[in-house]
Amino acid sequence: MTNVAEAAVTPKAAVAARQVKQRRTLSKGALRAISILSPIVVLVAWDALSRSGVLDDRFFPAPTLIFQALWTEAASGELWTQSQHSLTRLILGFLVGAIPAVIIGVAMGLNKVVNAAVRPIISALYPVPKSAVLPLFLLFFGLGEDTIWYFVAMGVFFPVVINTYTGVSNVSAIFYDVAENFGAKRFTVFRTVALPGAMPNVITGLELGAGMGLIMLAIAEMMGGQGNGWGFMVWNSFQLFTIESMYAYLLVFALVGLLLALIVGFVGQKLTPWITRH
Structure with a gap:
């Protein structure tokens, strides 16, 4: 029955x-x-x-006029010239900021001494308005490409290091204990326990860092005096009151930000297939 x-x-x-x-x-x-x-x-x-x-x-031109202005910029080659400058700065700044951020974040999560030494500095510097720091960068590094790289890197660094540290700290202590009981060395613990466990948070940090890096790029190109890049074109269009062109380059920022989010999300899915996403 x-x-x-x-x-x-x-x-x-x-x-x-x-x-x-x-x-x-x-x-x-x-x-x-x-x-x-x-x-x-x-x-x-x-x-x-x-x-x-x-x-x-x-002040609010029709989107059709904005797309027309974007097409004009692309057809003339101006868009591609400015994109070469901005993308180079964004990619280099992202790498300069993200790589040490992941390393430091993992070290903070694994080592109490490193955490005690570094965390107060990060907590103090993170809330400082990033645009207010640009004059210091110009003072230290001058009007050069490396100034923009470092400025973008600063924006990327904080979201990545904070999220990486949070991810490593949230890994259950039992996993570290098991690794140590099997005689795993520090690098092995980092590679097989800490980094995979923190990877979802690292991906989130990279996504936030990419967006912040794009914001920092816009600020630096507007105020950094290089005379090129998407940010410069936004500011120059504003000064010339060619509002359609200004919106066109703002649209470029939006599209690049969306593309970065999609790329980081795709990479995150490949690196963390065990995470359920909605």
């Missing part, structure tokens, strides 16, 4: 499980559609309000 009852219940349970899975799949598809449609709706509404005069087109 029990086997008959189980046989009768099992198909119903399987059907229910499939229905739940289908609902989840549909909900994911709906969420993805919303993510795609929401910016389109905003742009269409913006365009209509700008062309109807509800929004002052001197």
Whole structure:
């Protein structure tokens, strides 16, 4: 009797499980559609309000005019020239900031002495407004490319080091104990326990750091006096009151930020396949 009852219940349970899975799949598809449609709706509404005069087109030009300005910049080659400068600075600054941040964050999580020495410094420097520090960078390093690299690196460093330290600290102590009981050396513990355990937090830190690096790049290019880059073009367009071009380069910042988030997220999925993502 029990086997008959189980046989009768099992198909119903399987059907229910499939229905739940289908609902989840549909909900994911709906969420993805919303993510795609929401910016389109905003742009269409913006365009209509700008062309109807509800929004002052001197300050809020229609998105179609902004895309036209972006196309003009691309066709003339100006966009690609400025992108070469900005992407080089962003990539180099990201590497200069992220690599030591991961190393220091892991060291803070594994070593109490390092944590005691470094954490107060990070806690004191992190809240300082980053734009207020740019004059110091210009004073120390002058008007050069390396100034922008270091400024971008500073923006990347703090989110990465804080998230890495948090990730290593949150790894259960039992994993470290097991590794030590098996005679694992410090580097082996770092490679097989600390870094994999902290990897989800590291990925989050890298994503936040990439966004912050982009912000720092804009500030440095506006105020750093290099005369090129996306940030300079935003500031120069503002001064010349070519508002469509200003919005076009702001759009470039937005698209690059989205692309960076997608790249870091993709890499994170490959490095942490055991993490369930929604």
